[in-house]
Amino acid sequence: MAAAESHEAYLESQSNAVNNIYYHVHQGKLKLPLSNTQLLLPGLPPLAPHDMPTFLYAFGTNPAFRNVLVDQFSNIKRADWVLCNTFYELEPEVTDWFMKILPAVRTIGPTIPSMFLDKQHEDDKGYGFSIFKTDKEACIKWLDEKPNGSVVYVSYGSVAVLDGEQMEEIAFGLRNSGSYFIWVVRASEEEKLPKDFLNASNEKGLVVTWSPQLQVLAHEAVGCFMTHCGWNSTIEALSLGVPAIAVPHMSDQSTNAKFIMDVWEMGIRASVDEKGIVRRQAIENCIRELLESDRGKEIKRNANKWKTLTVEALDEGGSSNKNTEEFVAKLVYSGSD
Known part of the structure; x- marks a missing residue:
């Protein structure tokens, strides 16, 4: 042979x-x-x-x-x-x-578990690993009690480190918006939260050290995602039809934020001041615009359009599906020589 x-x-x-x-x-x-x-x-x-x-x-x-x-x-x-x-x-x-x-x-993307998109593979429900320990049950139970489209989900990913001033602005922006929120604050960042913020916000907010992000984004209660615009988070939000508040931090995130707002039109980019800080008023304005305004409704429609196109790309005969099938077929053919 x-x-x-x-x-x-x-x-x-x-x-x-x-x-x-x-x-x-x-x-x-x-x-x-x-x-x-x-x-x-x-x-x-x-x-x-x-x-x-x-x-x-x-x-x-x-x-x-x-x-x-x-x-x-x-x-x-x-x-x-x-x-x-x-x-x-x-x-x-x-x-x-x-x-x-x-x-x-x-x-061939997005490389998101099948049960969140095309649902072709019943056992494909997660990535198979998590960087940090999550409390899925607490997050989903909390979301189940909230109205559809009412929750702001906030996560800066696994790497970004924010200074105390930016953390304070996020905290008060969320509080002042009056919206429900889930905020992922890694254990190493918790000391930067404003004093008494957790106690004062427990009726409206849930702060967790890590979250089951796909399950959260897929939940009907989530109305928008305040994100650092890492590519994984960007394509997860887009694939699940969740409008984004883009707050890029480093690397490719500025480019992703540009596309979120001006090309894919499924989110808005928060403005920064001369120090590069997103102030509480800007955060509040972004949340209100996405959750309460006519423009927010249009952005939601665009986000849902991308969700539909994502599923079509992965479904049988879709662009990513055909490319993946071609790749696998070539490997199988080569291995059978």
């Missing part, structure tokens, strides 16, 4: 828009440091410098990490498959452009 044919596959875990940006840096077509002019790249809308990943815009921050992200393209053309955690309908122009440059590119 002949030896099985070997293949090499890459998995891209950021959006194709962000991959495009780093590709152009690698090719020397996007010079660093960036100029303070509008940036035009193929397949992308016009981008201001602050819409770029922070490792490029704030040049000099985390150079080692920037180099890793840029250098991923040094040998990518040798790959038989470049699998991207996005779906074609979400990023058609930039995906088309990438496939001309890198024919191996295939969109």
